[in-house]
Amino acid sequence: MTFSGVVWKNFKFGIRKYIAFFLCSTFTISIFFIFCNLSFSNDISDFMETAGMGSEYIYTLMVVILSLFSVGFISYINNSKNKSRSKEFGLYMTMGMTYRDITKLIILEDLVILICSIVSGIAVGAVFSRLIYMINMKLIGKDNSNFVLDYRSFFLSAAVFIAIYAVNIIITIFSMRKMNIRKLINSDRESEYTEQSHWGIAVTGIILMTVFAATSVAAALSRDVAMKKIPIILAIMTGLAGIYLVISHITGIISSLAKKNKELYGKSLLSLSEMKYTSKKNAKVLFLLSILSGMILLCSASTFALLSLTENIVESADKHGITYIEAMGVNNFDDSYVEELITESGADLKNHLKYRCTFANKVEGINQSDGETSAAELSENISAVPICLISKSTLYSMTGDISSVSSGEAQILAADPLLTPPESKLPEIIISNGVITKKLVIKGTIINNNFNSEIVLLNRYLLIVDDKDYAEFEGGSNEFNGTIHDIEVDKWRKTDWVFQKLNEARDINNPLTRHFIVYGSYARYSLMKHLYSTFVFVTNFISILFFAATILILLFRQYENTDKMARKYTQLRKLGITRKEFSKFIKTQTGFQFYVPLIMGLFMGACLMLIIQSIMGGNDLYKEFWSASAKIAVVYILLQVVFSRIVSESYFRKVIIKASVK
Amino acid sequence: MALIEVKNLTKTYYGQKNKQSTNALNGIELTIHEGEFLGVMGPSGSGKTTLLNMLSGIDVPTGGNVVIENKDLFSMKTEELALFRRRRMGFVFQEFNLLDSLTLRENIMLPLILDKKPMSYIEERVNKYIRLFDIEKAADKHPYNVSGGQQQRAAVARALVNKPAVVFADEPTGNIDSKSSKAVMGCFEKINEEEKATILMVTHDPFAASYCKRIIFIRDGQICFEQTREGSRSQFFDKIIDSLAVLEGEAKTNDI
Numbered sequence: 001m002t003f004s005g006v007v008w009k010n011f012k013f014g015i016r017k018y019i020a021f022f023l024c025s026t027f028t029i030s031i032f033f034i035f036c037n038l039s040f041s042n043d044i045s046d047f048m049e050t051a052g053m054g055s056e057y058i059y060t061l062m063v064v065i066l067s068l069f070s071v072g073f074i075s076y077i078n079n080s081k082n083k084s085r086s087k088e089f090g091l092y093m094t095m096g097m098t099y100r101d102i103t104k105l106i107i108l109e110d111l112v113i114l115i116c117s118i119v120s121g122i123a124v125g126a127v128f129s130r131l132i133y134m135i136n137m138k139l140i141g142k143d144n145s146n147f148v149l150d151y152r153s154f155f156l157s158a159a160v161f162i163a164i165y166a167v168n169i170i171i172t173i174f175s176m177r178k179m180n181i182r183k184l185i186n187s188d189r190e191s192e193y194t195e196q197s198h199w200g201i202a203v204t205g206i207i208l209m210t211v212f213a214a215t216s217v218a219a220a221l222s223r224d225v226a227m228k229k230i231p232i233i234l235a236i237m238t239g240l241a242g243i244y245l246v247i248s249h250i251t252g253i254i255s256s257l258a259k260k261n262k263e264l265y266g267k268s269l270l271s272l273s274e275m276k277y278t279s280k281k282n283a284k285v286l287f288l289l290s291i292l293s294g295m296i297l298l299c300s301a302s303t304f305a306l307l308s309l310t311e312n313i314v315e316s317a318d319k320h321g322i323t324y325i326e327a328m329g330v331n332n333f334d335d336s337y338v339e340e341l342i343t344e345s346g347a348d349l350k351n352h353l354k355y356r357c358t359f360a361n362k363v364e365g366i367n368q369s370d371g372e373t374s375a376a377e378l379s380e381n382i383s384a385v386p387i388c389l390i391s392k393s394t395l396y397s398m399t400g401d402i403s404s405v406s407s408g409e410a411q412i413l414a415a416d417p418l419l420t421p422p423e424s425k426l427p428e429i430i431i432s433n434g435v436i437t438k439k440l441v442i443k444g445t446i447i448n449n450n451f452n453s454e455i456v457l458l459n460r461y462l463l464i465v466d467d468k469d470y471a472e473f474e475g476g477s478n479e480f481n482g483t484i485h486d487i488e489v490d491k492w493r494k495t496d497w498v499f500q501k502l503n504e505a506r507d508i509n510n511p512l513t514r515h516f517i518v519y520g521s522y523a524r525y526s527l528m529k530h531l532y533s534t535f536v537f538v539t540n541f542i543s544i545l546f547f548a549a550t551i552l553i554l555l556f557r558q559y560e561n562t563d564k565m566a567r568k569y570t571q572l573r574k575l576g577i578t579r580k581e582f583s584k585f586i587k588t589q590t591g592f593q594f595y596v597p598l599i600m601g602l603f604m605g606a607c608l609m610l611i612i613q614s615i616m617g618g619n620d621l622y623k624e625f626w627s628a629s630a631k632i633a634v635v636y637i638l639l640q641v642v643f644s645r646i647v648s649e650s651y652f653r654k655v656i657i658k659a660s661v662k
Numbered sequence: 663m664a665l666i667e668v669k670n671l672t673k674t675y676y677g678q679k680n681k682q683s684t685n686a687l688n689g690i691e692l693t694i695h696e697g698e699f700l701g702v703m704g705p706s707g708s709g710k711t712t713l714l715n716m717l718s719g720i721d722v723p724t725g726g727n728v729v730i731e732n733k734d735l736f737s738m739k740t741e742e743l744a745l746f747r748r749r750r751m752g753f754v755f756q757e758f759n760l761l762d763s764l765t766l767r768e769n770i771m772l773p774l775i776l777d778k779k780p781m782s783y784i785e786e787r788v789n790k791y792i793r794l795f796d797i798e799k800a801a802d803k804h805p806y807n808v809s810g811g812q813q814q815r816a817a818v819a820r821a822l823v824n825k826p827a828v829v830f831a832d833e834p835t836g837n838i839d840s841k842s843s844k845a846v847m848g849c850f851e852k853i854n855e856e857e858k859a860t861i862l863m864v865t866h867d868p869f870a871a872s873y874c875k876r877i878i879f880i881r882d883g884q885i886c887f888e889q890t891r892e893g894s895r896s897q898f899f900d901k902i903i904d905s906l907a908v909l910e911g912e913a914k915t916n917d918i
Contacts, residue, residue: 262781269768269775277763571759574720575773575820576748578741 017081020559022113022120024077024552025161028070029121030128031545033157035062037129040150044136062538063156071164072288073549078168080560082106082176089176103173114165118158125157132541202253205245209603212239216610220622232611239607243290243600248283250596251275270572271588285557286596292546292553293601297633298608299539299546305628307532312624314525320492321350322499322520325388327359327482330516333505338487341498348490355394357462358473359386359480360431386480386515387431388462391470398486399448403464410440411464414447431463435476438469492521499523551643554593558651565651566658573659583652590648598640602633665827665860666694666717671726673712673883686712687723688883694828697858699850701865701874703906709883710864711832717862718751718830719743731827748776752821756833758813760805766816767792767801773824791819795849811842818849822859829853831863835870847873868906872899879909 038044039060089102126149133147215235255272258265265272275282314320322342324331335352342349392403395413405411410429428441446464465473474481489495502518517523569582577585609629613622673687686709694700702710715721717728719735728735731750738746752773753759760769767788774784792801795815800808805816814834821829831850835843851873853859865871872895878888889905891898 262785266771266775266781266784267778269764269771273761273763273768568761571761572776573744574718574747574753574755574759575776576744576746576751577776578744580741581776 014085017084017560018109018113020556021077021081022117024556025074025113025117026121026124027548027552028073029117029157029161030125032063032066032070032160033122033125033153034129034132035066036153036156037125037150038133038136039063040152041133041148043146062542065542067160069546069549070160071167073553074161074164075168075171076285076288076553077556078110078165078172080556082172084560099177102176106172106176107169110165110169114162118161121161122154122157125153129153199253199256201245202249205242205247205249208238208242209246210242211235212242212607213603216607216614219614220610222614236608236611239604240291243604244283244287247286247290247596247600248279251279251282270585271592274585274589275592282593285553286593286600289550289553289593289597290600290604292550293597293636294604294608296543296546296550297601297605297636298612300543300636301605301629301632302609302612303532303536303539304632305625307529307536308628309624310525310528310532313528314492314521317521319486319488320490320521321486321488322495322502322518322523323487324485324502324518325357325482325516326485327357327516328386328480328512329507329510330513331485331502331506331518333502337505338485338498338502341501342487342489342495345494345497346491347494347498349487350490351486351488353398353486353488355390355398355484355486356474357388357390357394357482357484358433358470359388359482360433360463360473361386361480363387363429363431386512388482389431389465389470389473390462390484391467392464393467394470395446395464398484401446401448403446405443405464405466407466407468408439408441409443409466411443412445413462413464414445433473433477433480436473438472440465440469487520489521492525495520495522496526547639550597551647554590554647557593558590558647558654562651562654562658565655566660569655569659579656582655583648586652586655587645587648590651591644594640594644594647598637602637605633663696664693665696665698665731666692666862667729668692668717669726669729671713671716671728672724673709673716673721674724685883687716689726690880690883690885692878692885694860694862696860697854699854699861699863699873699875701863701871701877702880703865703868703871703877703902704880704886704909706866708881710880712883713880714830714832714862714864718753719747748773749824750827752824752826752829754814754817754821754829754831754834756836758805758810758817758837760813760817760820762805765802765804766797766808766812769805769816770819770823773820777824787823788819791823794852795819796845809842810838811845814838814842814846815849818846818853822853822857826859828860828862831861831865833865833867834863835865835867840869843867843870868899868902871902872896877902877905879905881909 039062089097092102092105093099129149130147212235215231215238219232219235251272255276258268258272322338324333326332339349339352390398390413392405395401395403399413401413403411426442428439430437430439432438440463499518499520499522506513506518565586569577572582609626613625668690671687671690671692672685674683674685676683688709690713702713704710712721716723717730717735719728719738722736727737730746733746735743735746760766761772764772770788770791771784774787792798795818797812797815797819800812800816805813808816814837818829818831818834821831829850834846834850838846847870850861850863854861854875861874863870863874871877872891874891876888876890879886886909887905889898889901
C-alpha cells in the first residue's frame, strides 16, 4: 500500500472525527464571511458614519473579534482532533513511520479539510449574507436592493482561515516533535493534572479578579476620563488572567477542601477525581467558554438595557423641547409658525427662549474639518464650519453656568467630557469674522450635560468670550449674527410632527444648512432608538453566534469523550454502579462545564457592563440599566440550565449506547 | 453449601439474519460451593469468559439459569442486578480495569463509596488490603504510574473490599510478568484460605491454575472434565498440564 493509500484509509476510518472538525470549521468560516461582507457594504458603512460615536468601526471591530474567536475555536478543535489521534501516531511510529511521514499525513488531511471547509463555509456564508444584510437594512430603514457579494470578503475569509490553519499545522508539527513514542501511545491515559500549590495560584487569581472588579466599580463611579482608558484595558487583561488561574485550579481547591471532610470526600470522590483528572485540559475550554459567556451577557444585556432605557434616558433630562440656531439664512422660521406647530401637536409650549450668538468663519490654530474641506483650505488653517460665539452673560442666562473669562480669553462649552474638543488643549487661537480678528487665550472647558451643542452644531461646541469681546464681534458684521432658540415643552413625545414640519421647511440649498440641525428631546429619542437598533442587531447576532459556539464546543468535547466515558461506564457498571448513579455522575461533569463558565461569564459580563456604564454616563439610570440587564442574565441562566439538562441527558444516552455493558 | 448453581446454561451468538450462529455455551451444569477456589480452563474460544460473564450477570444467557445465594440472577431487574453485583460480587480483569482518574487507594475504596459506607469503615477495610497485598508505597499513585503487578493487586483488593460472596477473576495474570503473577496468585490464595472467599478464576496459565482447589476444563461450550487438588501445588500443576494435553489431544482428534 502506498502512503496516500494509508492516508485515504485513515481518513475513511476516522470520518466521523473529521466531519465534526469540518462542520465546526464551516460554521466559523461562514459566520466570518457574513460579517466580512457586511463590513464591506457601502450602505452600512454610510449609515454607521452618519451615526457617529465611532460606530463606523463596529463591523470592522466585529471582524477582528471574529478573527480572534476563529483562531481560538479552530485551534481548540484542531488540537482536540490531533490529541485524540496521538495513540494512533505513536503506533505508526512503532511500525517505522518517521516524524516526516506523520507531518505529511497531518498536512494532507488538514489540507483536504481546509479546502472543503473554505468552499462550503463561503458558500453557506454567501447564502446567508443576503438574509443578514436584509435584516440590517430593515433595522436602519434603508432600501435593501443594493446587496452585493464583495470580492474582498472571499479573499479575506480564505486568507484568514488559510493563515489560521497554517499556524495550527506548524504548532501541531512542533508539538508532535516534542513527544516520544511512549508518550504518544500513553497519551490517552496520562492525566495532565499535576499536584502543585493550588492555593497560591488560585488566591492570586482571586486577587486579580478582585482588582478587575474594583477597577470596574471605580470606573463606573468616577467621572474621571483618565479612568476610562489604559487602566480599564489593563484591568480587563488582569481580570482575564485571574479568571484563567481560578478556573485552572478550582478542582484542585475543591478537592483539597473536600478532603478535609471525609464523608464529603467519599461522596464526591468519583466526580471530583474526574474533574481533577481532566482539569488542565478542561481549563482552556472552560476559559474560552467563560469569555464567550461574558461576551454573550455583555452584548445582549447591555444593548437590551440601552434599548429599553432610551425613553428613560431622554426623560431624565432637566428640560424637554426643541433647540435650533437661526443664523446666516439657516433655520429662518417665523416664531409664531413654530409656536403654532407646537400648539397643534398638543405638546404644550412652556417657554420659547432666545439667546444672541455670533459666528467666526476663520479660525487659526484649530485644525478642524467636516470632511469636505479642501486640502488648500486646511493648509490655510481656515475653519470650514463657522464657530459659534456667545457672551459669558448669555451663558449664564442660558445654562446658569458662570464663566471666568476676561477680555482676550475664551472658554469652550461642551456637553460631555468625552466630547471635549482637542482645541481645548490649545494655548490660544485666532478667530475672525472678516471684520474683527482677535487672538484668544483658551481657558479650559465648561461641561454642561443639558446643553445640546454637540448636535445643534456639527463642530460640537461653542466658544464663550467676554461680553466686551462679544460685542465687538457682534457689531463687526451683522451677516454672522444669529439666535439660539430654546423651546421648552411639557409633552416632548408629541413633538414628532413638529420636527417633521420644521425639517421640511429648512432651506436645503443653503450649504450651511447641514451644520445647523433642529434638535430636541424627540429627535434625540429617535436617533438613539435608530442607533441602538443596529447595535442590538449586531450585538445580538454576536450573542447568538457565541451561544451557538458555546454549545458547539461542549458538544464537540462530549463527542470526543464519548468513547472514554463509555469505557468508564463499562468499568463502573461491572463494579455495580446503577444507571441513576452514573447519570448523576454525567450530570455533575456536564454541569461543571456549563456552570463554571456561566459564573465566570456573569462576573466578567457584570464588570464589563460597569465599564460600559462609566462610558455611557447617566448616573440616575443605573437602577433601570441593571434591572434590565438582570432580566437578560436571568433568561440566559435559565437557558443554560435547560441546555445543561438536555445536553447531559443526551450525553448519558450516547454513552450507554456505546458501552459494552448495558 | 452450594453458593452458585448453574443449570443448563446456553449462550448463542447470532450472525446476520440468524445465519452463522455460534454456540458459546452449550448446556453448562455447575455447582460452586462456599469458600471454593475454582478454576476454569480451556482453549481459546471454548467459552470460558462467556461463562464468567453469565455467572456474574454482565451478559445475558440464551437459556438456563444462574442462582447465587438462592437468587436467580436473570429474574432480577437490571438495576437490582447492578446492586447485587456491587454488594455480593467482586471482579478482577485481565486489563485491571482501574479508573485512571483515581489513585490505587481510591480505586480500592470505590465499591464501598458506591455503597455509601461510612468513611471510617472504608478506610479500615482499604488499609487492611493495602497492607495485606503490600501496595502501601503505590497506594497514592495513579494506575499509569505503577507496575502491572501493583495494578492487579489493587484490582484484587478492590474486588474483595466489600466482602463479596464470590470473586470472579478473568485471566488475572494475563497481563503481568511471572513475578507479579506469583504475588497476585498469592493474594488470591491468602484470601481464600484466611477469609474463606469464594473465587472463580478463568485462566490459560497452568501456574496460576495450580493455586485453585478445583478446575473445570471446558471446550466448545461444554464441561469436559474436572480436576481436584490433592497433594502439593506442584503435583497439581503436573496434573493440570496433563489435563490440558488431553484436552488438546481430544480437540485434535475431533478435528481429524
